Amino acid sequence: MPVNSFDNFPMSWKPDKKELKRPFYLSIASLLEQEIMSGLLAPGTKLPPQRELADFLDINFTTITRAYRLCMAKGLIYAVTGSGTFVSPNAARSVTISADKISSECIDLGFVASFEQSNDIVAETVKKVIDKSYLEMLLNYNDPTGLPHQKKAGLNWMESFGIRSDSECMAIVSGSQNALAIALVALFEPGNRIATDTYTYANFIELAKMLHIKLVPIPGDQFGMLPGELENQCCQTDIHGIFLMPSCGNPTTIMISDSRKQELATVIRKHRLILLEDDIHAFLTAGIEPDYKQPMFELLPEQTVYICGTSKSICSGLRVAYMVFGEALRKKILQAIFNINVKTSSLDAEIITELILSGKAFEIVSRKKQLAQSANSVYEEFFPQNSSGHRLSFYRWLPIQGHCNAEKIVADLEQAGIRVFHSNRFLSGHTASDQYLRIALSSTNSLKELRGGLEILKQYLS
Amino acid sequence: MPVNSFDNFPMSWKPDKKELKRPFYLSIASLLEQEIMSGLLAPGTKLPPQRELADFLDINFTTITRAYRLCMAKGLIYAVTGSGTFVSPNAARSVTISADKISSECIDLGFVASFEQSNDIVAETVKKVIDKSYLEMLLNYNDPTGLPHQKKAGLNWMESFGIRSDSECMAIVSGSQNALAIALVALFEPGNRIATDTYTYANFIELAKMLHIKLVPIPGDQFGMLPGELENQCCQTDIHGIFLMPSCGNPTTIMISDSRKQELATVIRKHRLILLEDDIHAFLTAGIEPDYKQPMFELLPEQTVYICGTSKSICSGLRVAYMVFGEALRKKILQAIFNINVKTSSLDAEIITELILSGKAFEIVSRKKQLAQSANSVYEEFFPQNSSGHRLSFYRWLPIQGHCNAEKIVADLEQAGIRVFHSNRFLSGHTASDQYLRIALSSTNSLKELRGGLEILKQYLS
DNA sequence: CGATTTGTGTGTATACATTTG
């Protein structure tokens, strides 16, 4: 993080006193916004302390607090008590990851797709579904949270991951991301705080930012988030929720150990946090990893929203995820589902249902696991030292050293023909000591292409 | 609206001084919340003025302002400068309308479905789509805003309503409601204000409430919202956007006249409002109503989000809507789409596309129009006096008199065997002088059932 | 129509918490 070298020198930003109109705080905020958006104030720049700027402008310092707060709400700046106020690293740009606009020239090791090679099985099943006698029943407004047999199939599917619930406390929604959006809108207010891993799912970061929900990064180790650190933060500030991907963290590939789950659950219970458990990788972990016992939902059923998307495990194009939640959260979540989606396509849900009931879903999962295994083996040919982390993950987390500028690394690699994402993109806070790259293994059309991409990467890093 | 009769008497709410802990404003807010949620303070009750309560508690009155503001943000109370602060009519309950949980004993004249009788045509087309050679292309993460040919078909569809745009400035999303959620999250901040008709789409009211966006009701006449009133409100407070359904307002069935559109556009342009144009009823109006010229998007292409859902016109179960927007809004909207949906099911979009390209969509529309015409004729047999309003609307707006209690009317009618919605449910503000019922004509399985429902209604009202 | 009531917006004073050195 670039630190302003004029620390005790003339202030890094001196707004023109003449430009200052009443109300002061609005005027100051918009001057600052212009300055940042135009690039005159670079990311990482330390802004003048509130009292200093106030002295300079000859107003009360809490008026500056207010101006800064406005810019903070827009994500332009961030503040650390004791240290100062800084321009955000991502002030001008956004870090959302989507499959849109990938230059076809590039090998994509950035966006994590889902080994789409198994979609022929899905295509077959689609044909079966449309031959059903009740096809027309799938085309109306009814059953906004899913048809009863679809919900039952979903519960059935999740039972193999250790989930026990009933149709009343679950809903079918349009994908994991959609489920997260629903949960955030339903259960949190602007200004609320949610604890996350230091490195977390980039789209969750963006979603929270859009909804003005603050993320509080909590340090972790190889077994996941540290309960002590979570406890500390909960005591220090008012934290309302926590976001975890216990089966395989994105981007770190960390699986939370069972004993760690227990410890975290204790803290979460004590502070009555709402747990958002994104278990999109359950299919790679439950029944496979020896230490796996159960999802955290089973430890905290009353205060958890369990989200089980089928995009990675079954089919990415059919937008289906299951949400399971405690009775106490039910009303608000259903409300939010009606307000954001009205309903999820019954046709998509029916295809997923048929895949599950016919056993084809397991076939797909097993094929994807094989593909993942092969891809991971290839990866390990190139980067053998990186032994920790999930063995079947669709992506890997590669520590890099010596290269200081994140933007440059990514741009260089794109020039060289591969797309990857730098760890900065996954930072929920502002501290970045180490550097990593997230390497997607599931988006190339063949192992050969993957090999080609990794070759380029290895060459660049050496 | 019930007015507290103790106006100049002991205050309607006297919090216990001993219960007051620091921080005062939080303590006061939570006491008030408990009181309201437990029903001890009834909806409509006037709360003590800020100064009076402050005197009583012996603290500064702006601390009361803050406590009240917190409850206001939660929708528990509302305030009118000069008049006082009141408990919200809907403090405890929500007004979202969905197809969930309709007692099968009841004839549904509440939820507006879409004459689902035409879904056999859709079912046929589904079969055609799955025989396509490129079915597998519909099952992956690609093209999150729609495949190029799907977007082209959408533009083609909207051209008949008068929309001219290009693929870059449009996106396929998961239904109109989803489009509204995306637009609100993308383009507005918590605390922003949006102008709406006095009576407006109930789910939009809820959505705005959930996102802490304030609605400002603007009076209208038979030709739509009054430009002068809009102008007034814009000058008085800081308004950021406006929500309109020009082709056929929900619930009022008002079609905004072309000259009114021009006048409103002038005000909207002057104050740089973002226009959210929900044109779900375009298919009932464009090319049919003699006065119809064009959507408002064409008058204000740079500052409008045009939303064209296919749920009412083509098929309700396939969750597809088109969003068209100005270049300036593009980046933020795409961002929000990725964050809320990732993508919309390409399969659903493909079916809608095929329906449009094959001409079946027009067939469906024409069938739905016939059904709407028949249903409206039946309605007019029962309620002939109600001549104004859209001739083909899927619902009607029935003025009622003499019956004072909204909850009772609705409960009575449910008892009698029909579900309807009272105008209070559609109030964007708090003023309710007249009373209406919205009567859905499109949700019964037959005209006979509709007739049965209207019979019950007429009997009750006479 | 002008005084009064009542809510809103803006700037300020003060106590406090966290980080850094």
Added chain:
DNA sequence: TCAAATGTATACACACAAATC
């Protein structure tokens, strides 16, 4: 370990705006 630097939270004073009578 403590003091200085720095941001945060809370309460207050005052000018203003809108509605009411």
